[in-house]
Amino acid sequence: MNPTEIFYWSLAATAAGLVLTGVWGVLTRKNILRIALAFTLADTGVNLLLVWSGFIPGRSAPIMDPTVTSVVDPLPQALVLTSIVIGVAVAALFVVVGVLAARKSGSADVRRMKELRW
Amino acid sequence: MIRSITGMIIVLALAAAVFSVIPYNGVTEELHGAGSYYAENGVADTGSINLVTSVVVAYRGLDTLGEVVVLFSASTAVVLILSLVPMGGKPTAPSQIVQTTARILPGAITLFGIYIVTHGHLSPGGGFPGGAVVASAFLLVLLGSRSLPGAAGMLTAVESLAGLAFGLLGFWGVYVMGQFLNSRVLPGGSPGQLISAGIIPLVSLAIGAKVASELSGVFASYRSKGETVEPD
Numbered sequence: 486m487n488p489t490e491i492f493y494w495s496l497a498a499t500a501a502g503l504v505l506t507g508v509w510g511v512l513t514r515k516n517i518l519r520i521a522l523a524f525t526l527a528d529t530g531v532n533l534l535l536v537w538s539g540f541i542p543g544r545s546a547p548i549m550d551p552t553v554t555s556v557v558d559p560l561p562q563a564l565v566l567t568s569i570v571i572g573v574a575v576a577a578l579f580v581v582v583g584v585l586a587a588r589k590s591g592s593a594d595v596r597r598m599k600e601l602r603w
Numbered sequence: 604m605i606r607s608i609t610g611m612i613i614v615l616a617l618a619a620a621v622f623s624v625i626p627y628n629g630v631t632e633e634l635h636g637a638g639s640y641y642a643e644n645g646v647a648d649t650g651s652i653n654l655v656t657s658v659v660v661a662y663r664g665l666d667t668l669g670e671v672v673v674l675f676s677a678s679t680a681v682v683l684i685l686s687l688v689p690m691g692g693k694p695t696a697p698s699q700i701v702q703t704t705a706r707i708l709p710g711a712i713t714l715f716g717i718y719i720v721t722h723g724h725l726s727p728g729g730g731f732p733g734g735a736v737v738a739s740a741f742l743l744v745l746l747g748s749r750s751l752p753g754a755a756g757m758l759t760a761v762e763s764l765a766g767l768a769f770g771l772l773g774f775w776g777v778y779v780m781g782q783f784l785n786s787r788v789l790p791g792g793s794p795g796q797l798i799s800a801g802i803i804p805l806v807s808l809a810i811g812a813k814v815a816s817e818l819s820g821v822f823a824s825y826r827s828k829g830e831t832v833e834p835d
Contacts, residue, residue, distance in 0.1 A: 512609070513610035541632060547642065547654035558638035559642070559645070562658075563655050563663060573818075574673060577681050578680055581681050
């Protein structure tokens with residue numbers, strides 16, 4: 486593998502690692518705020534994976550200056566712009582609901598939140 | 604213990620699934636499909652040299668309207684929950700450093716945010732990042748002040764008007780060109796100039812105002828109305 490390919494695949498590996506770390510955190514952590522943190526970590530990984538999917542080594546950002554000849558794919562970047570904003574909104578809602586649940590059960594530990602059991 | 608082991612097994616299974624679908628056929632070298640169409644015709648179609656902005660605001664403007672709706676419902680839910688169930692607890696008074704920063708910096712941060720919003724069709728930026736920067740200036744003011752700033756009541760008005768402006772700009776395109784959010788209802792100008800790209804800068808302004816007021820509203824709702832911080 487040449488340096489370009491190593492950079493290219495390490496981006497994908499970082500994104501996959503972030504997603505997997507986030508999923509692991511959501512599954513194993515007990516504090517609801519840590520679960521929210523792990524959730525945003527997975528979110529970031531998904532965004533990075535999407536941007537990576539449109540990335541072409543050696544090309545510049547999709548801003549068509551007269552000096553620019555070839556650009557990367559603008560579509561995934563536009564989608565990720567949407568995804569980041571939605572992620573922030575969902576994270577804000579997650580934290581507020583989490584704080585409410587923690588206040589109701591007297592602890593941020595999800596094992597003590599009896600309403601979550603079925 | 605069982606929980607961690609199960610978590611590990613699930614994550615490893617997911618990792619195997621992810622690595623099995625990644626095509627290891629080398630580095631991508633050409634654009635395909637929609638991406639190559641945008642790269643070839645984006646500037647001619649919309650007049651915006653930033654292709655990401657032209658996708659977000661013009662080609663996929665309807666998706667952006669949906670995104671604004673999602674952001675609106677999430678921020679409304681946060682504000683609603685916090686107004687029904689106040690978080691309580693006594694906020695601590697801001698330190699000298701925060702107070703001094705909150706007096707000096709917000710003007711410059713707001714100006715930078717407006718710059719990002721208005722240059723969305725020329726450089727990386729646009730309504731969403733610029734609006735978030737403006738909201739961060741509001742957050743700094745909120746952190747440095749002892750009570751809710753008086754302007755907080757205007758946030759709802761700005762938010763509603765910006766949403767209305769976005770919708771009206773979209774339907775202007777339907778009325779003139781038969782296409783929602785067509786950027787060509789205003790003359791395109793010469794690409795690369797500040798006044799160019801049809802209605803894209805106007806839509807960016809509407810999105811920026813909406814995002815800034817929504818995020819500011821979320822920040823403001825963390826501090827209950829009429830609550831003041833006792834001086835040290």
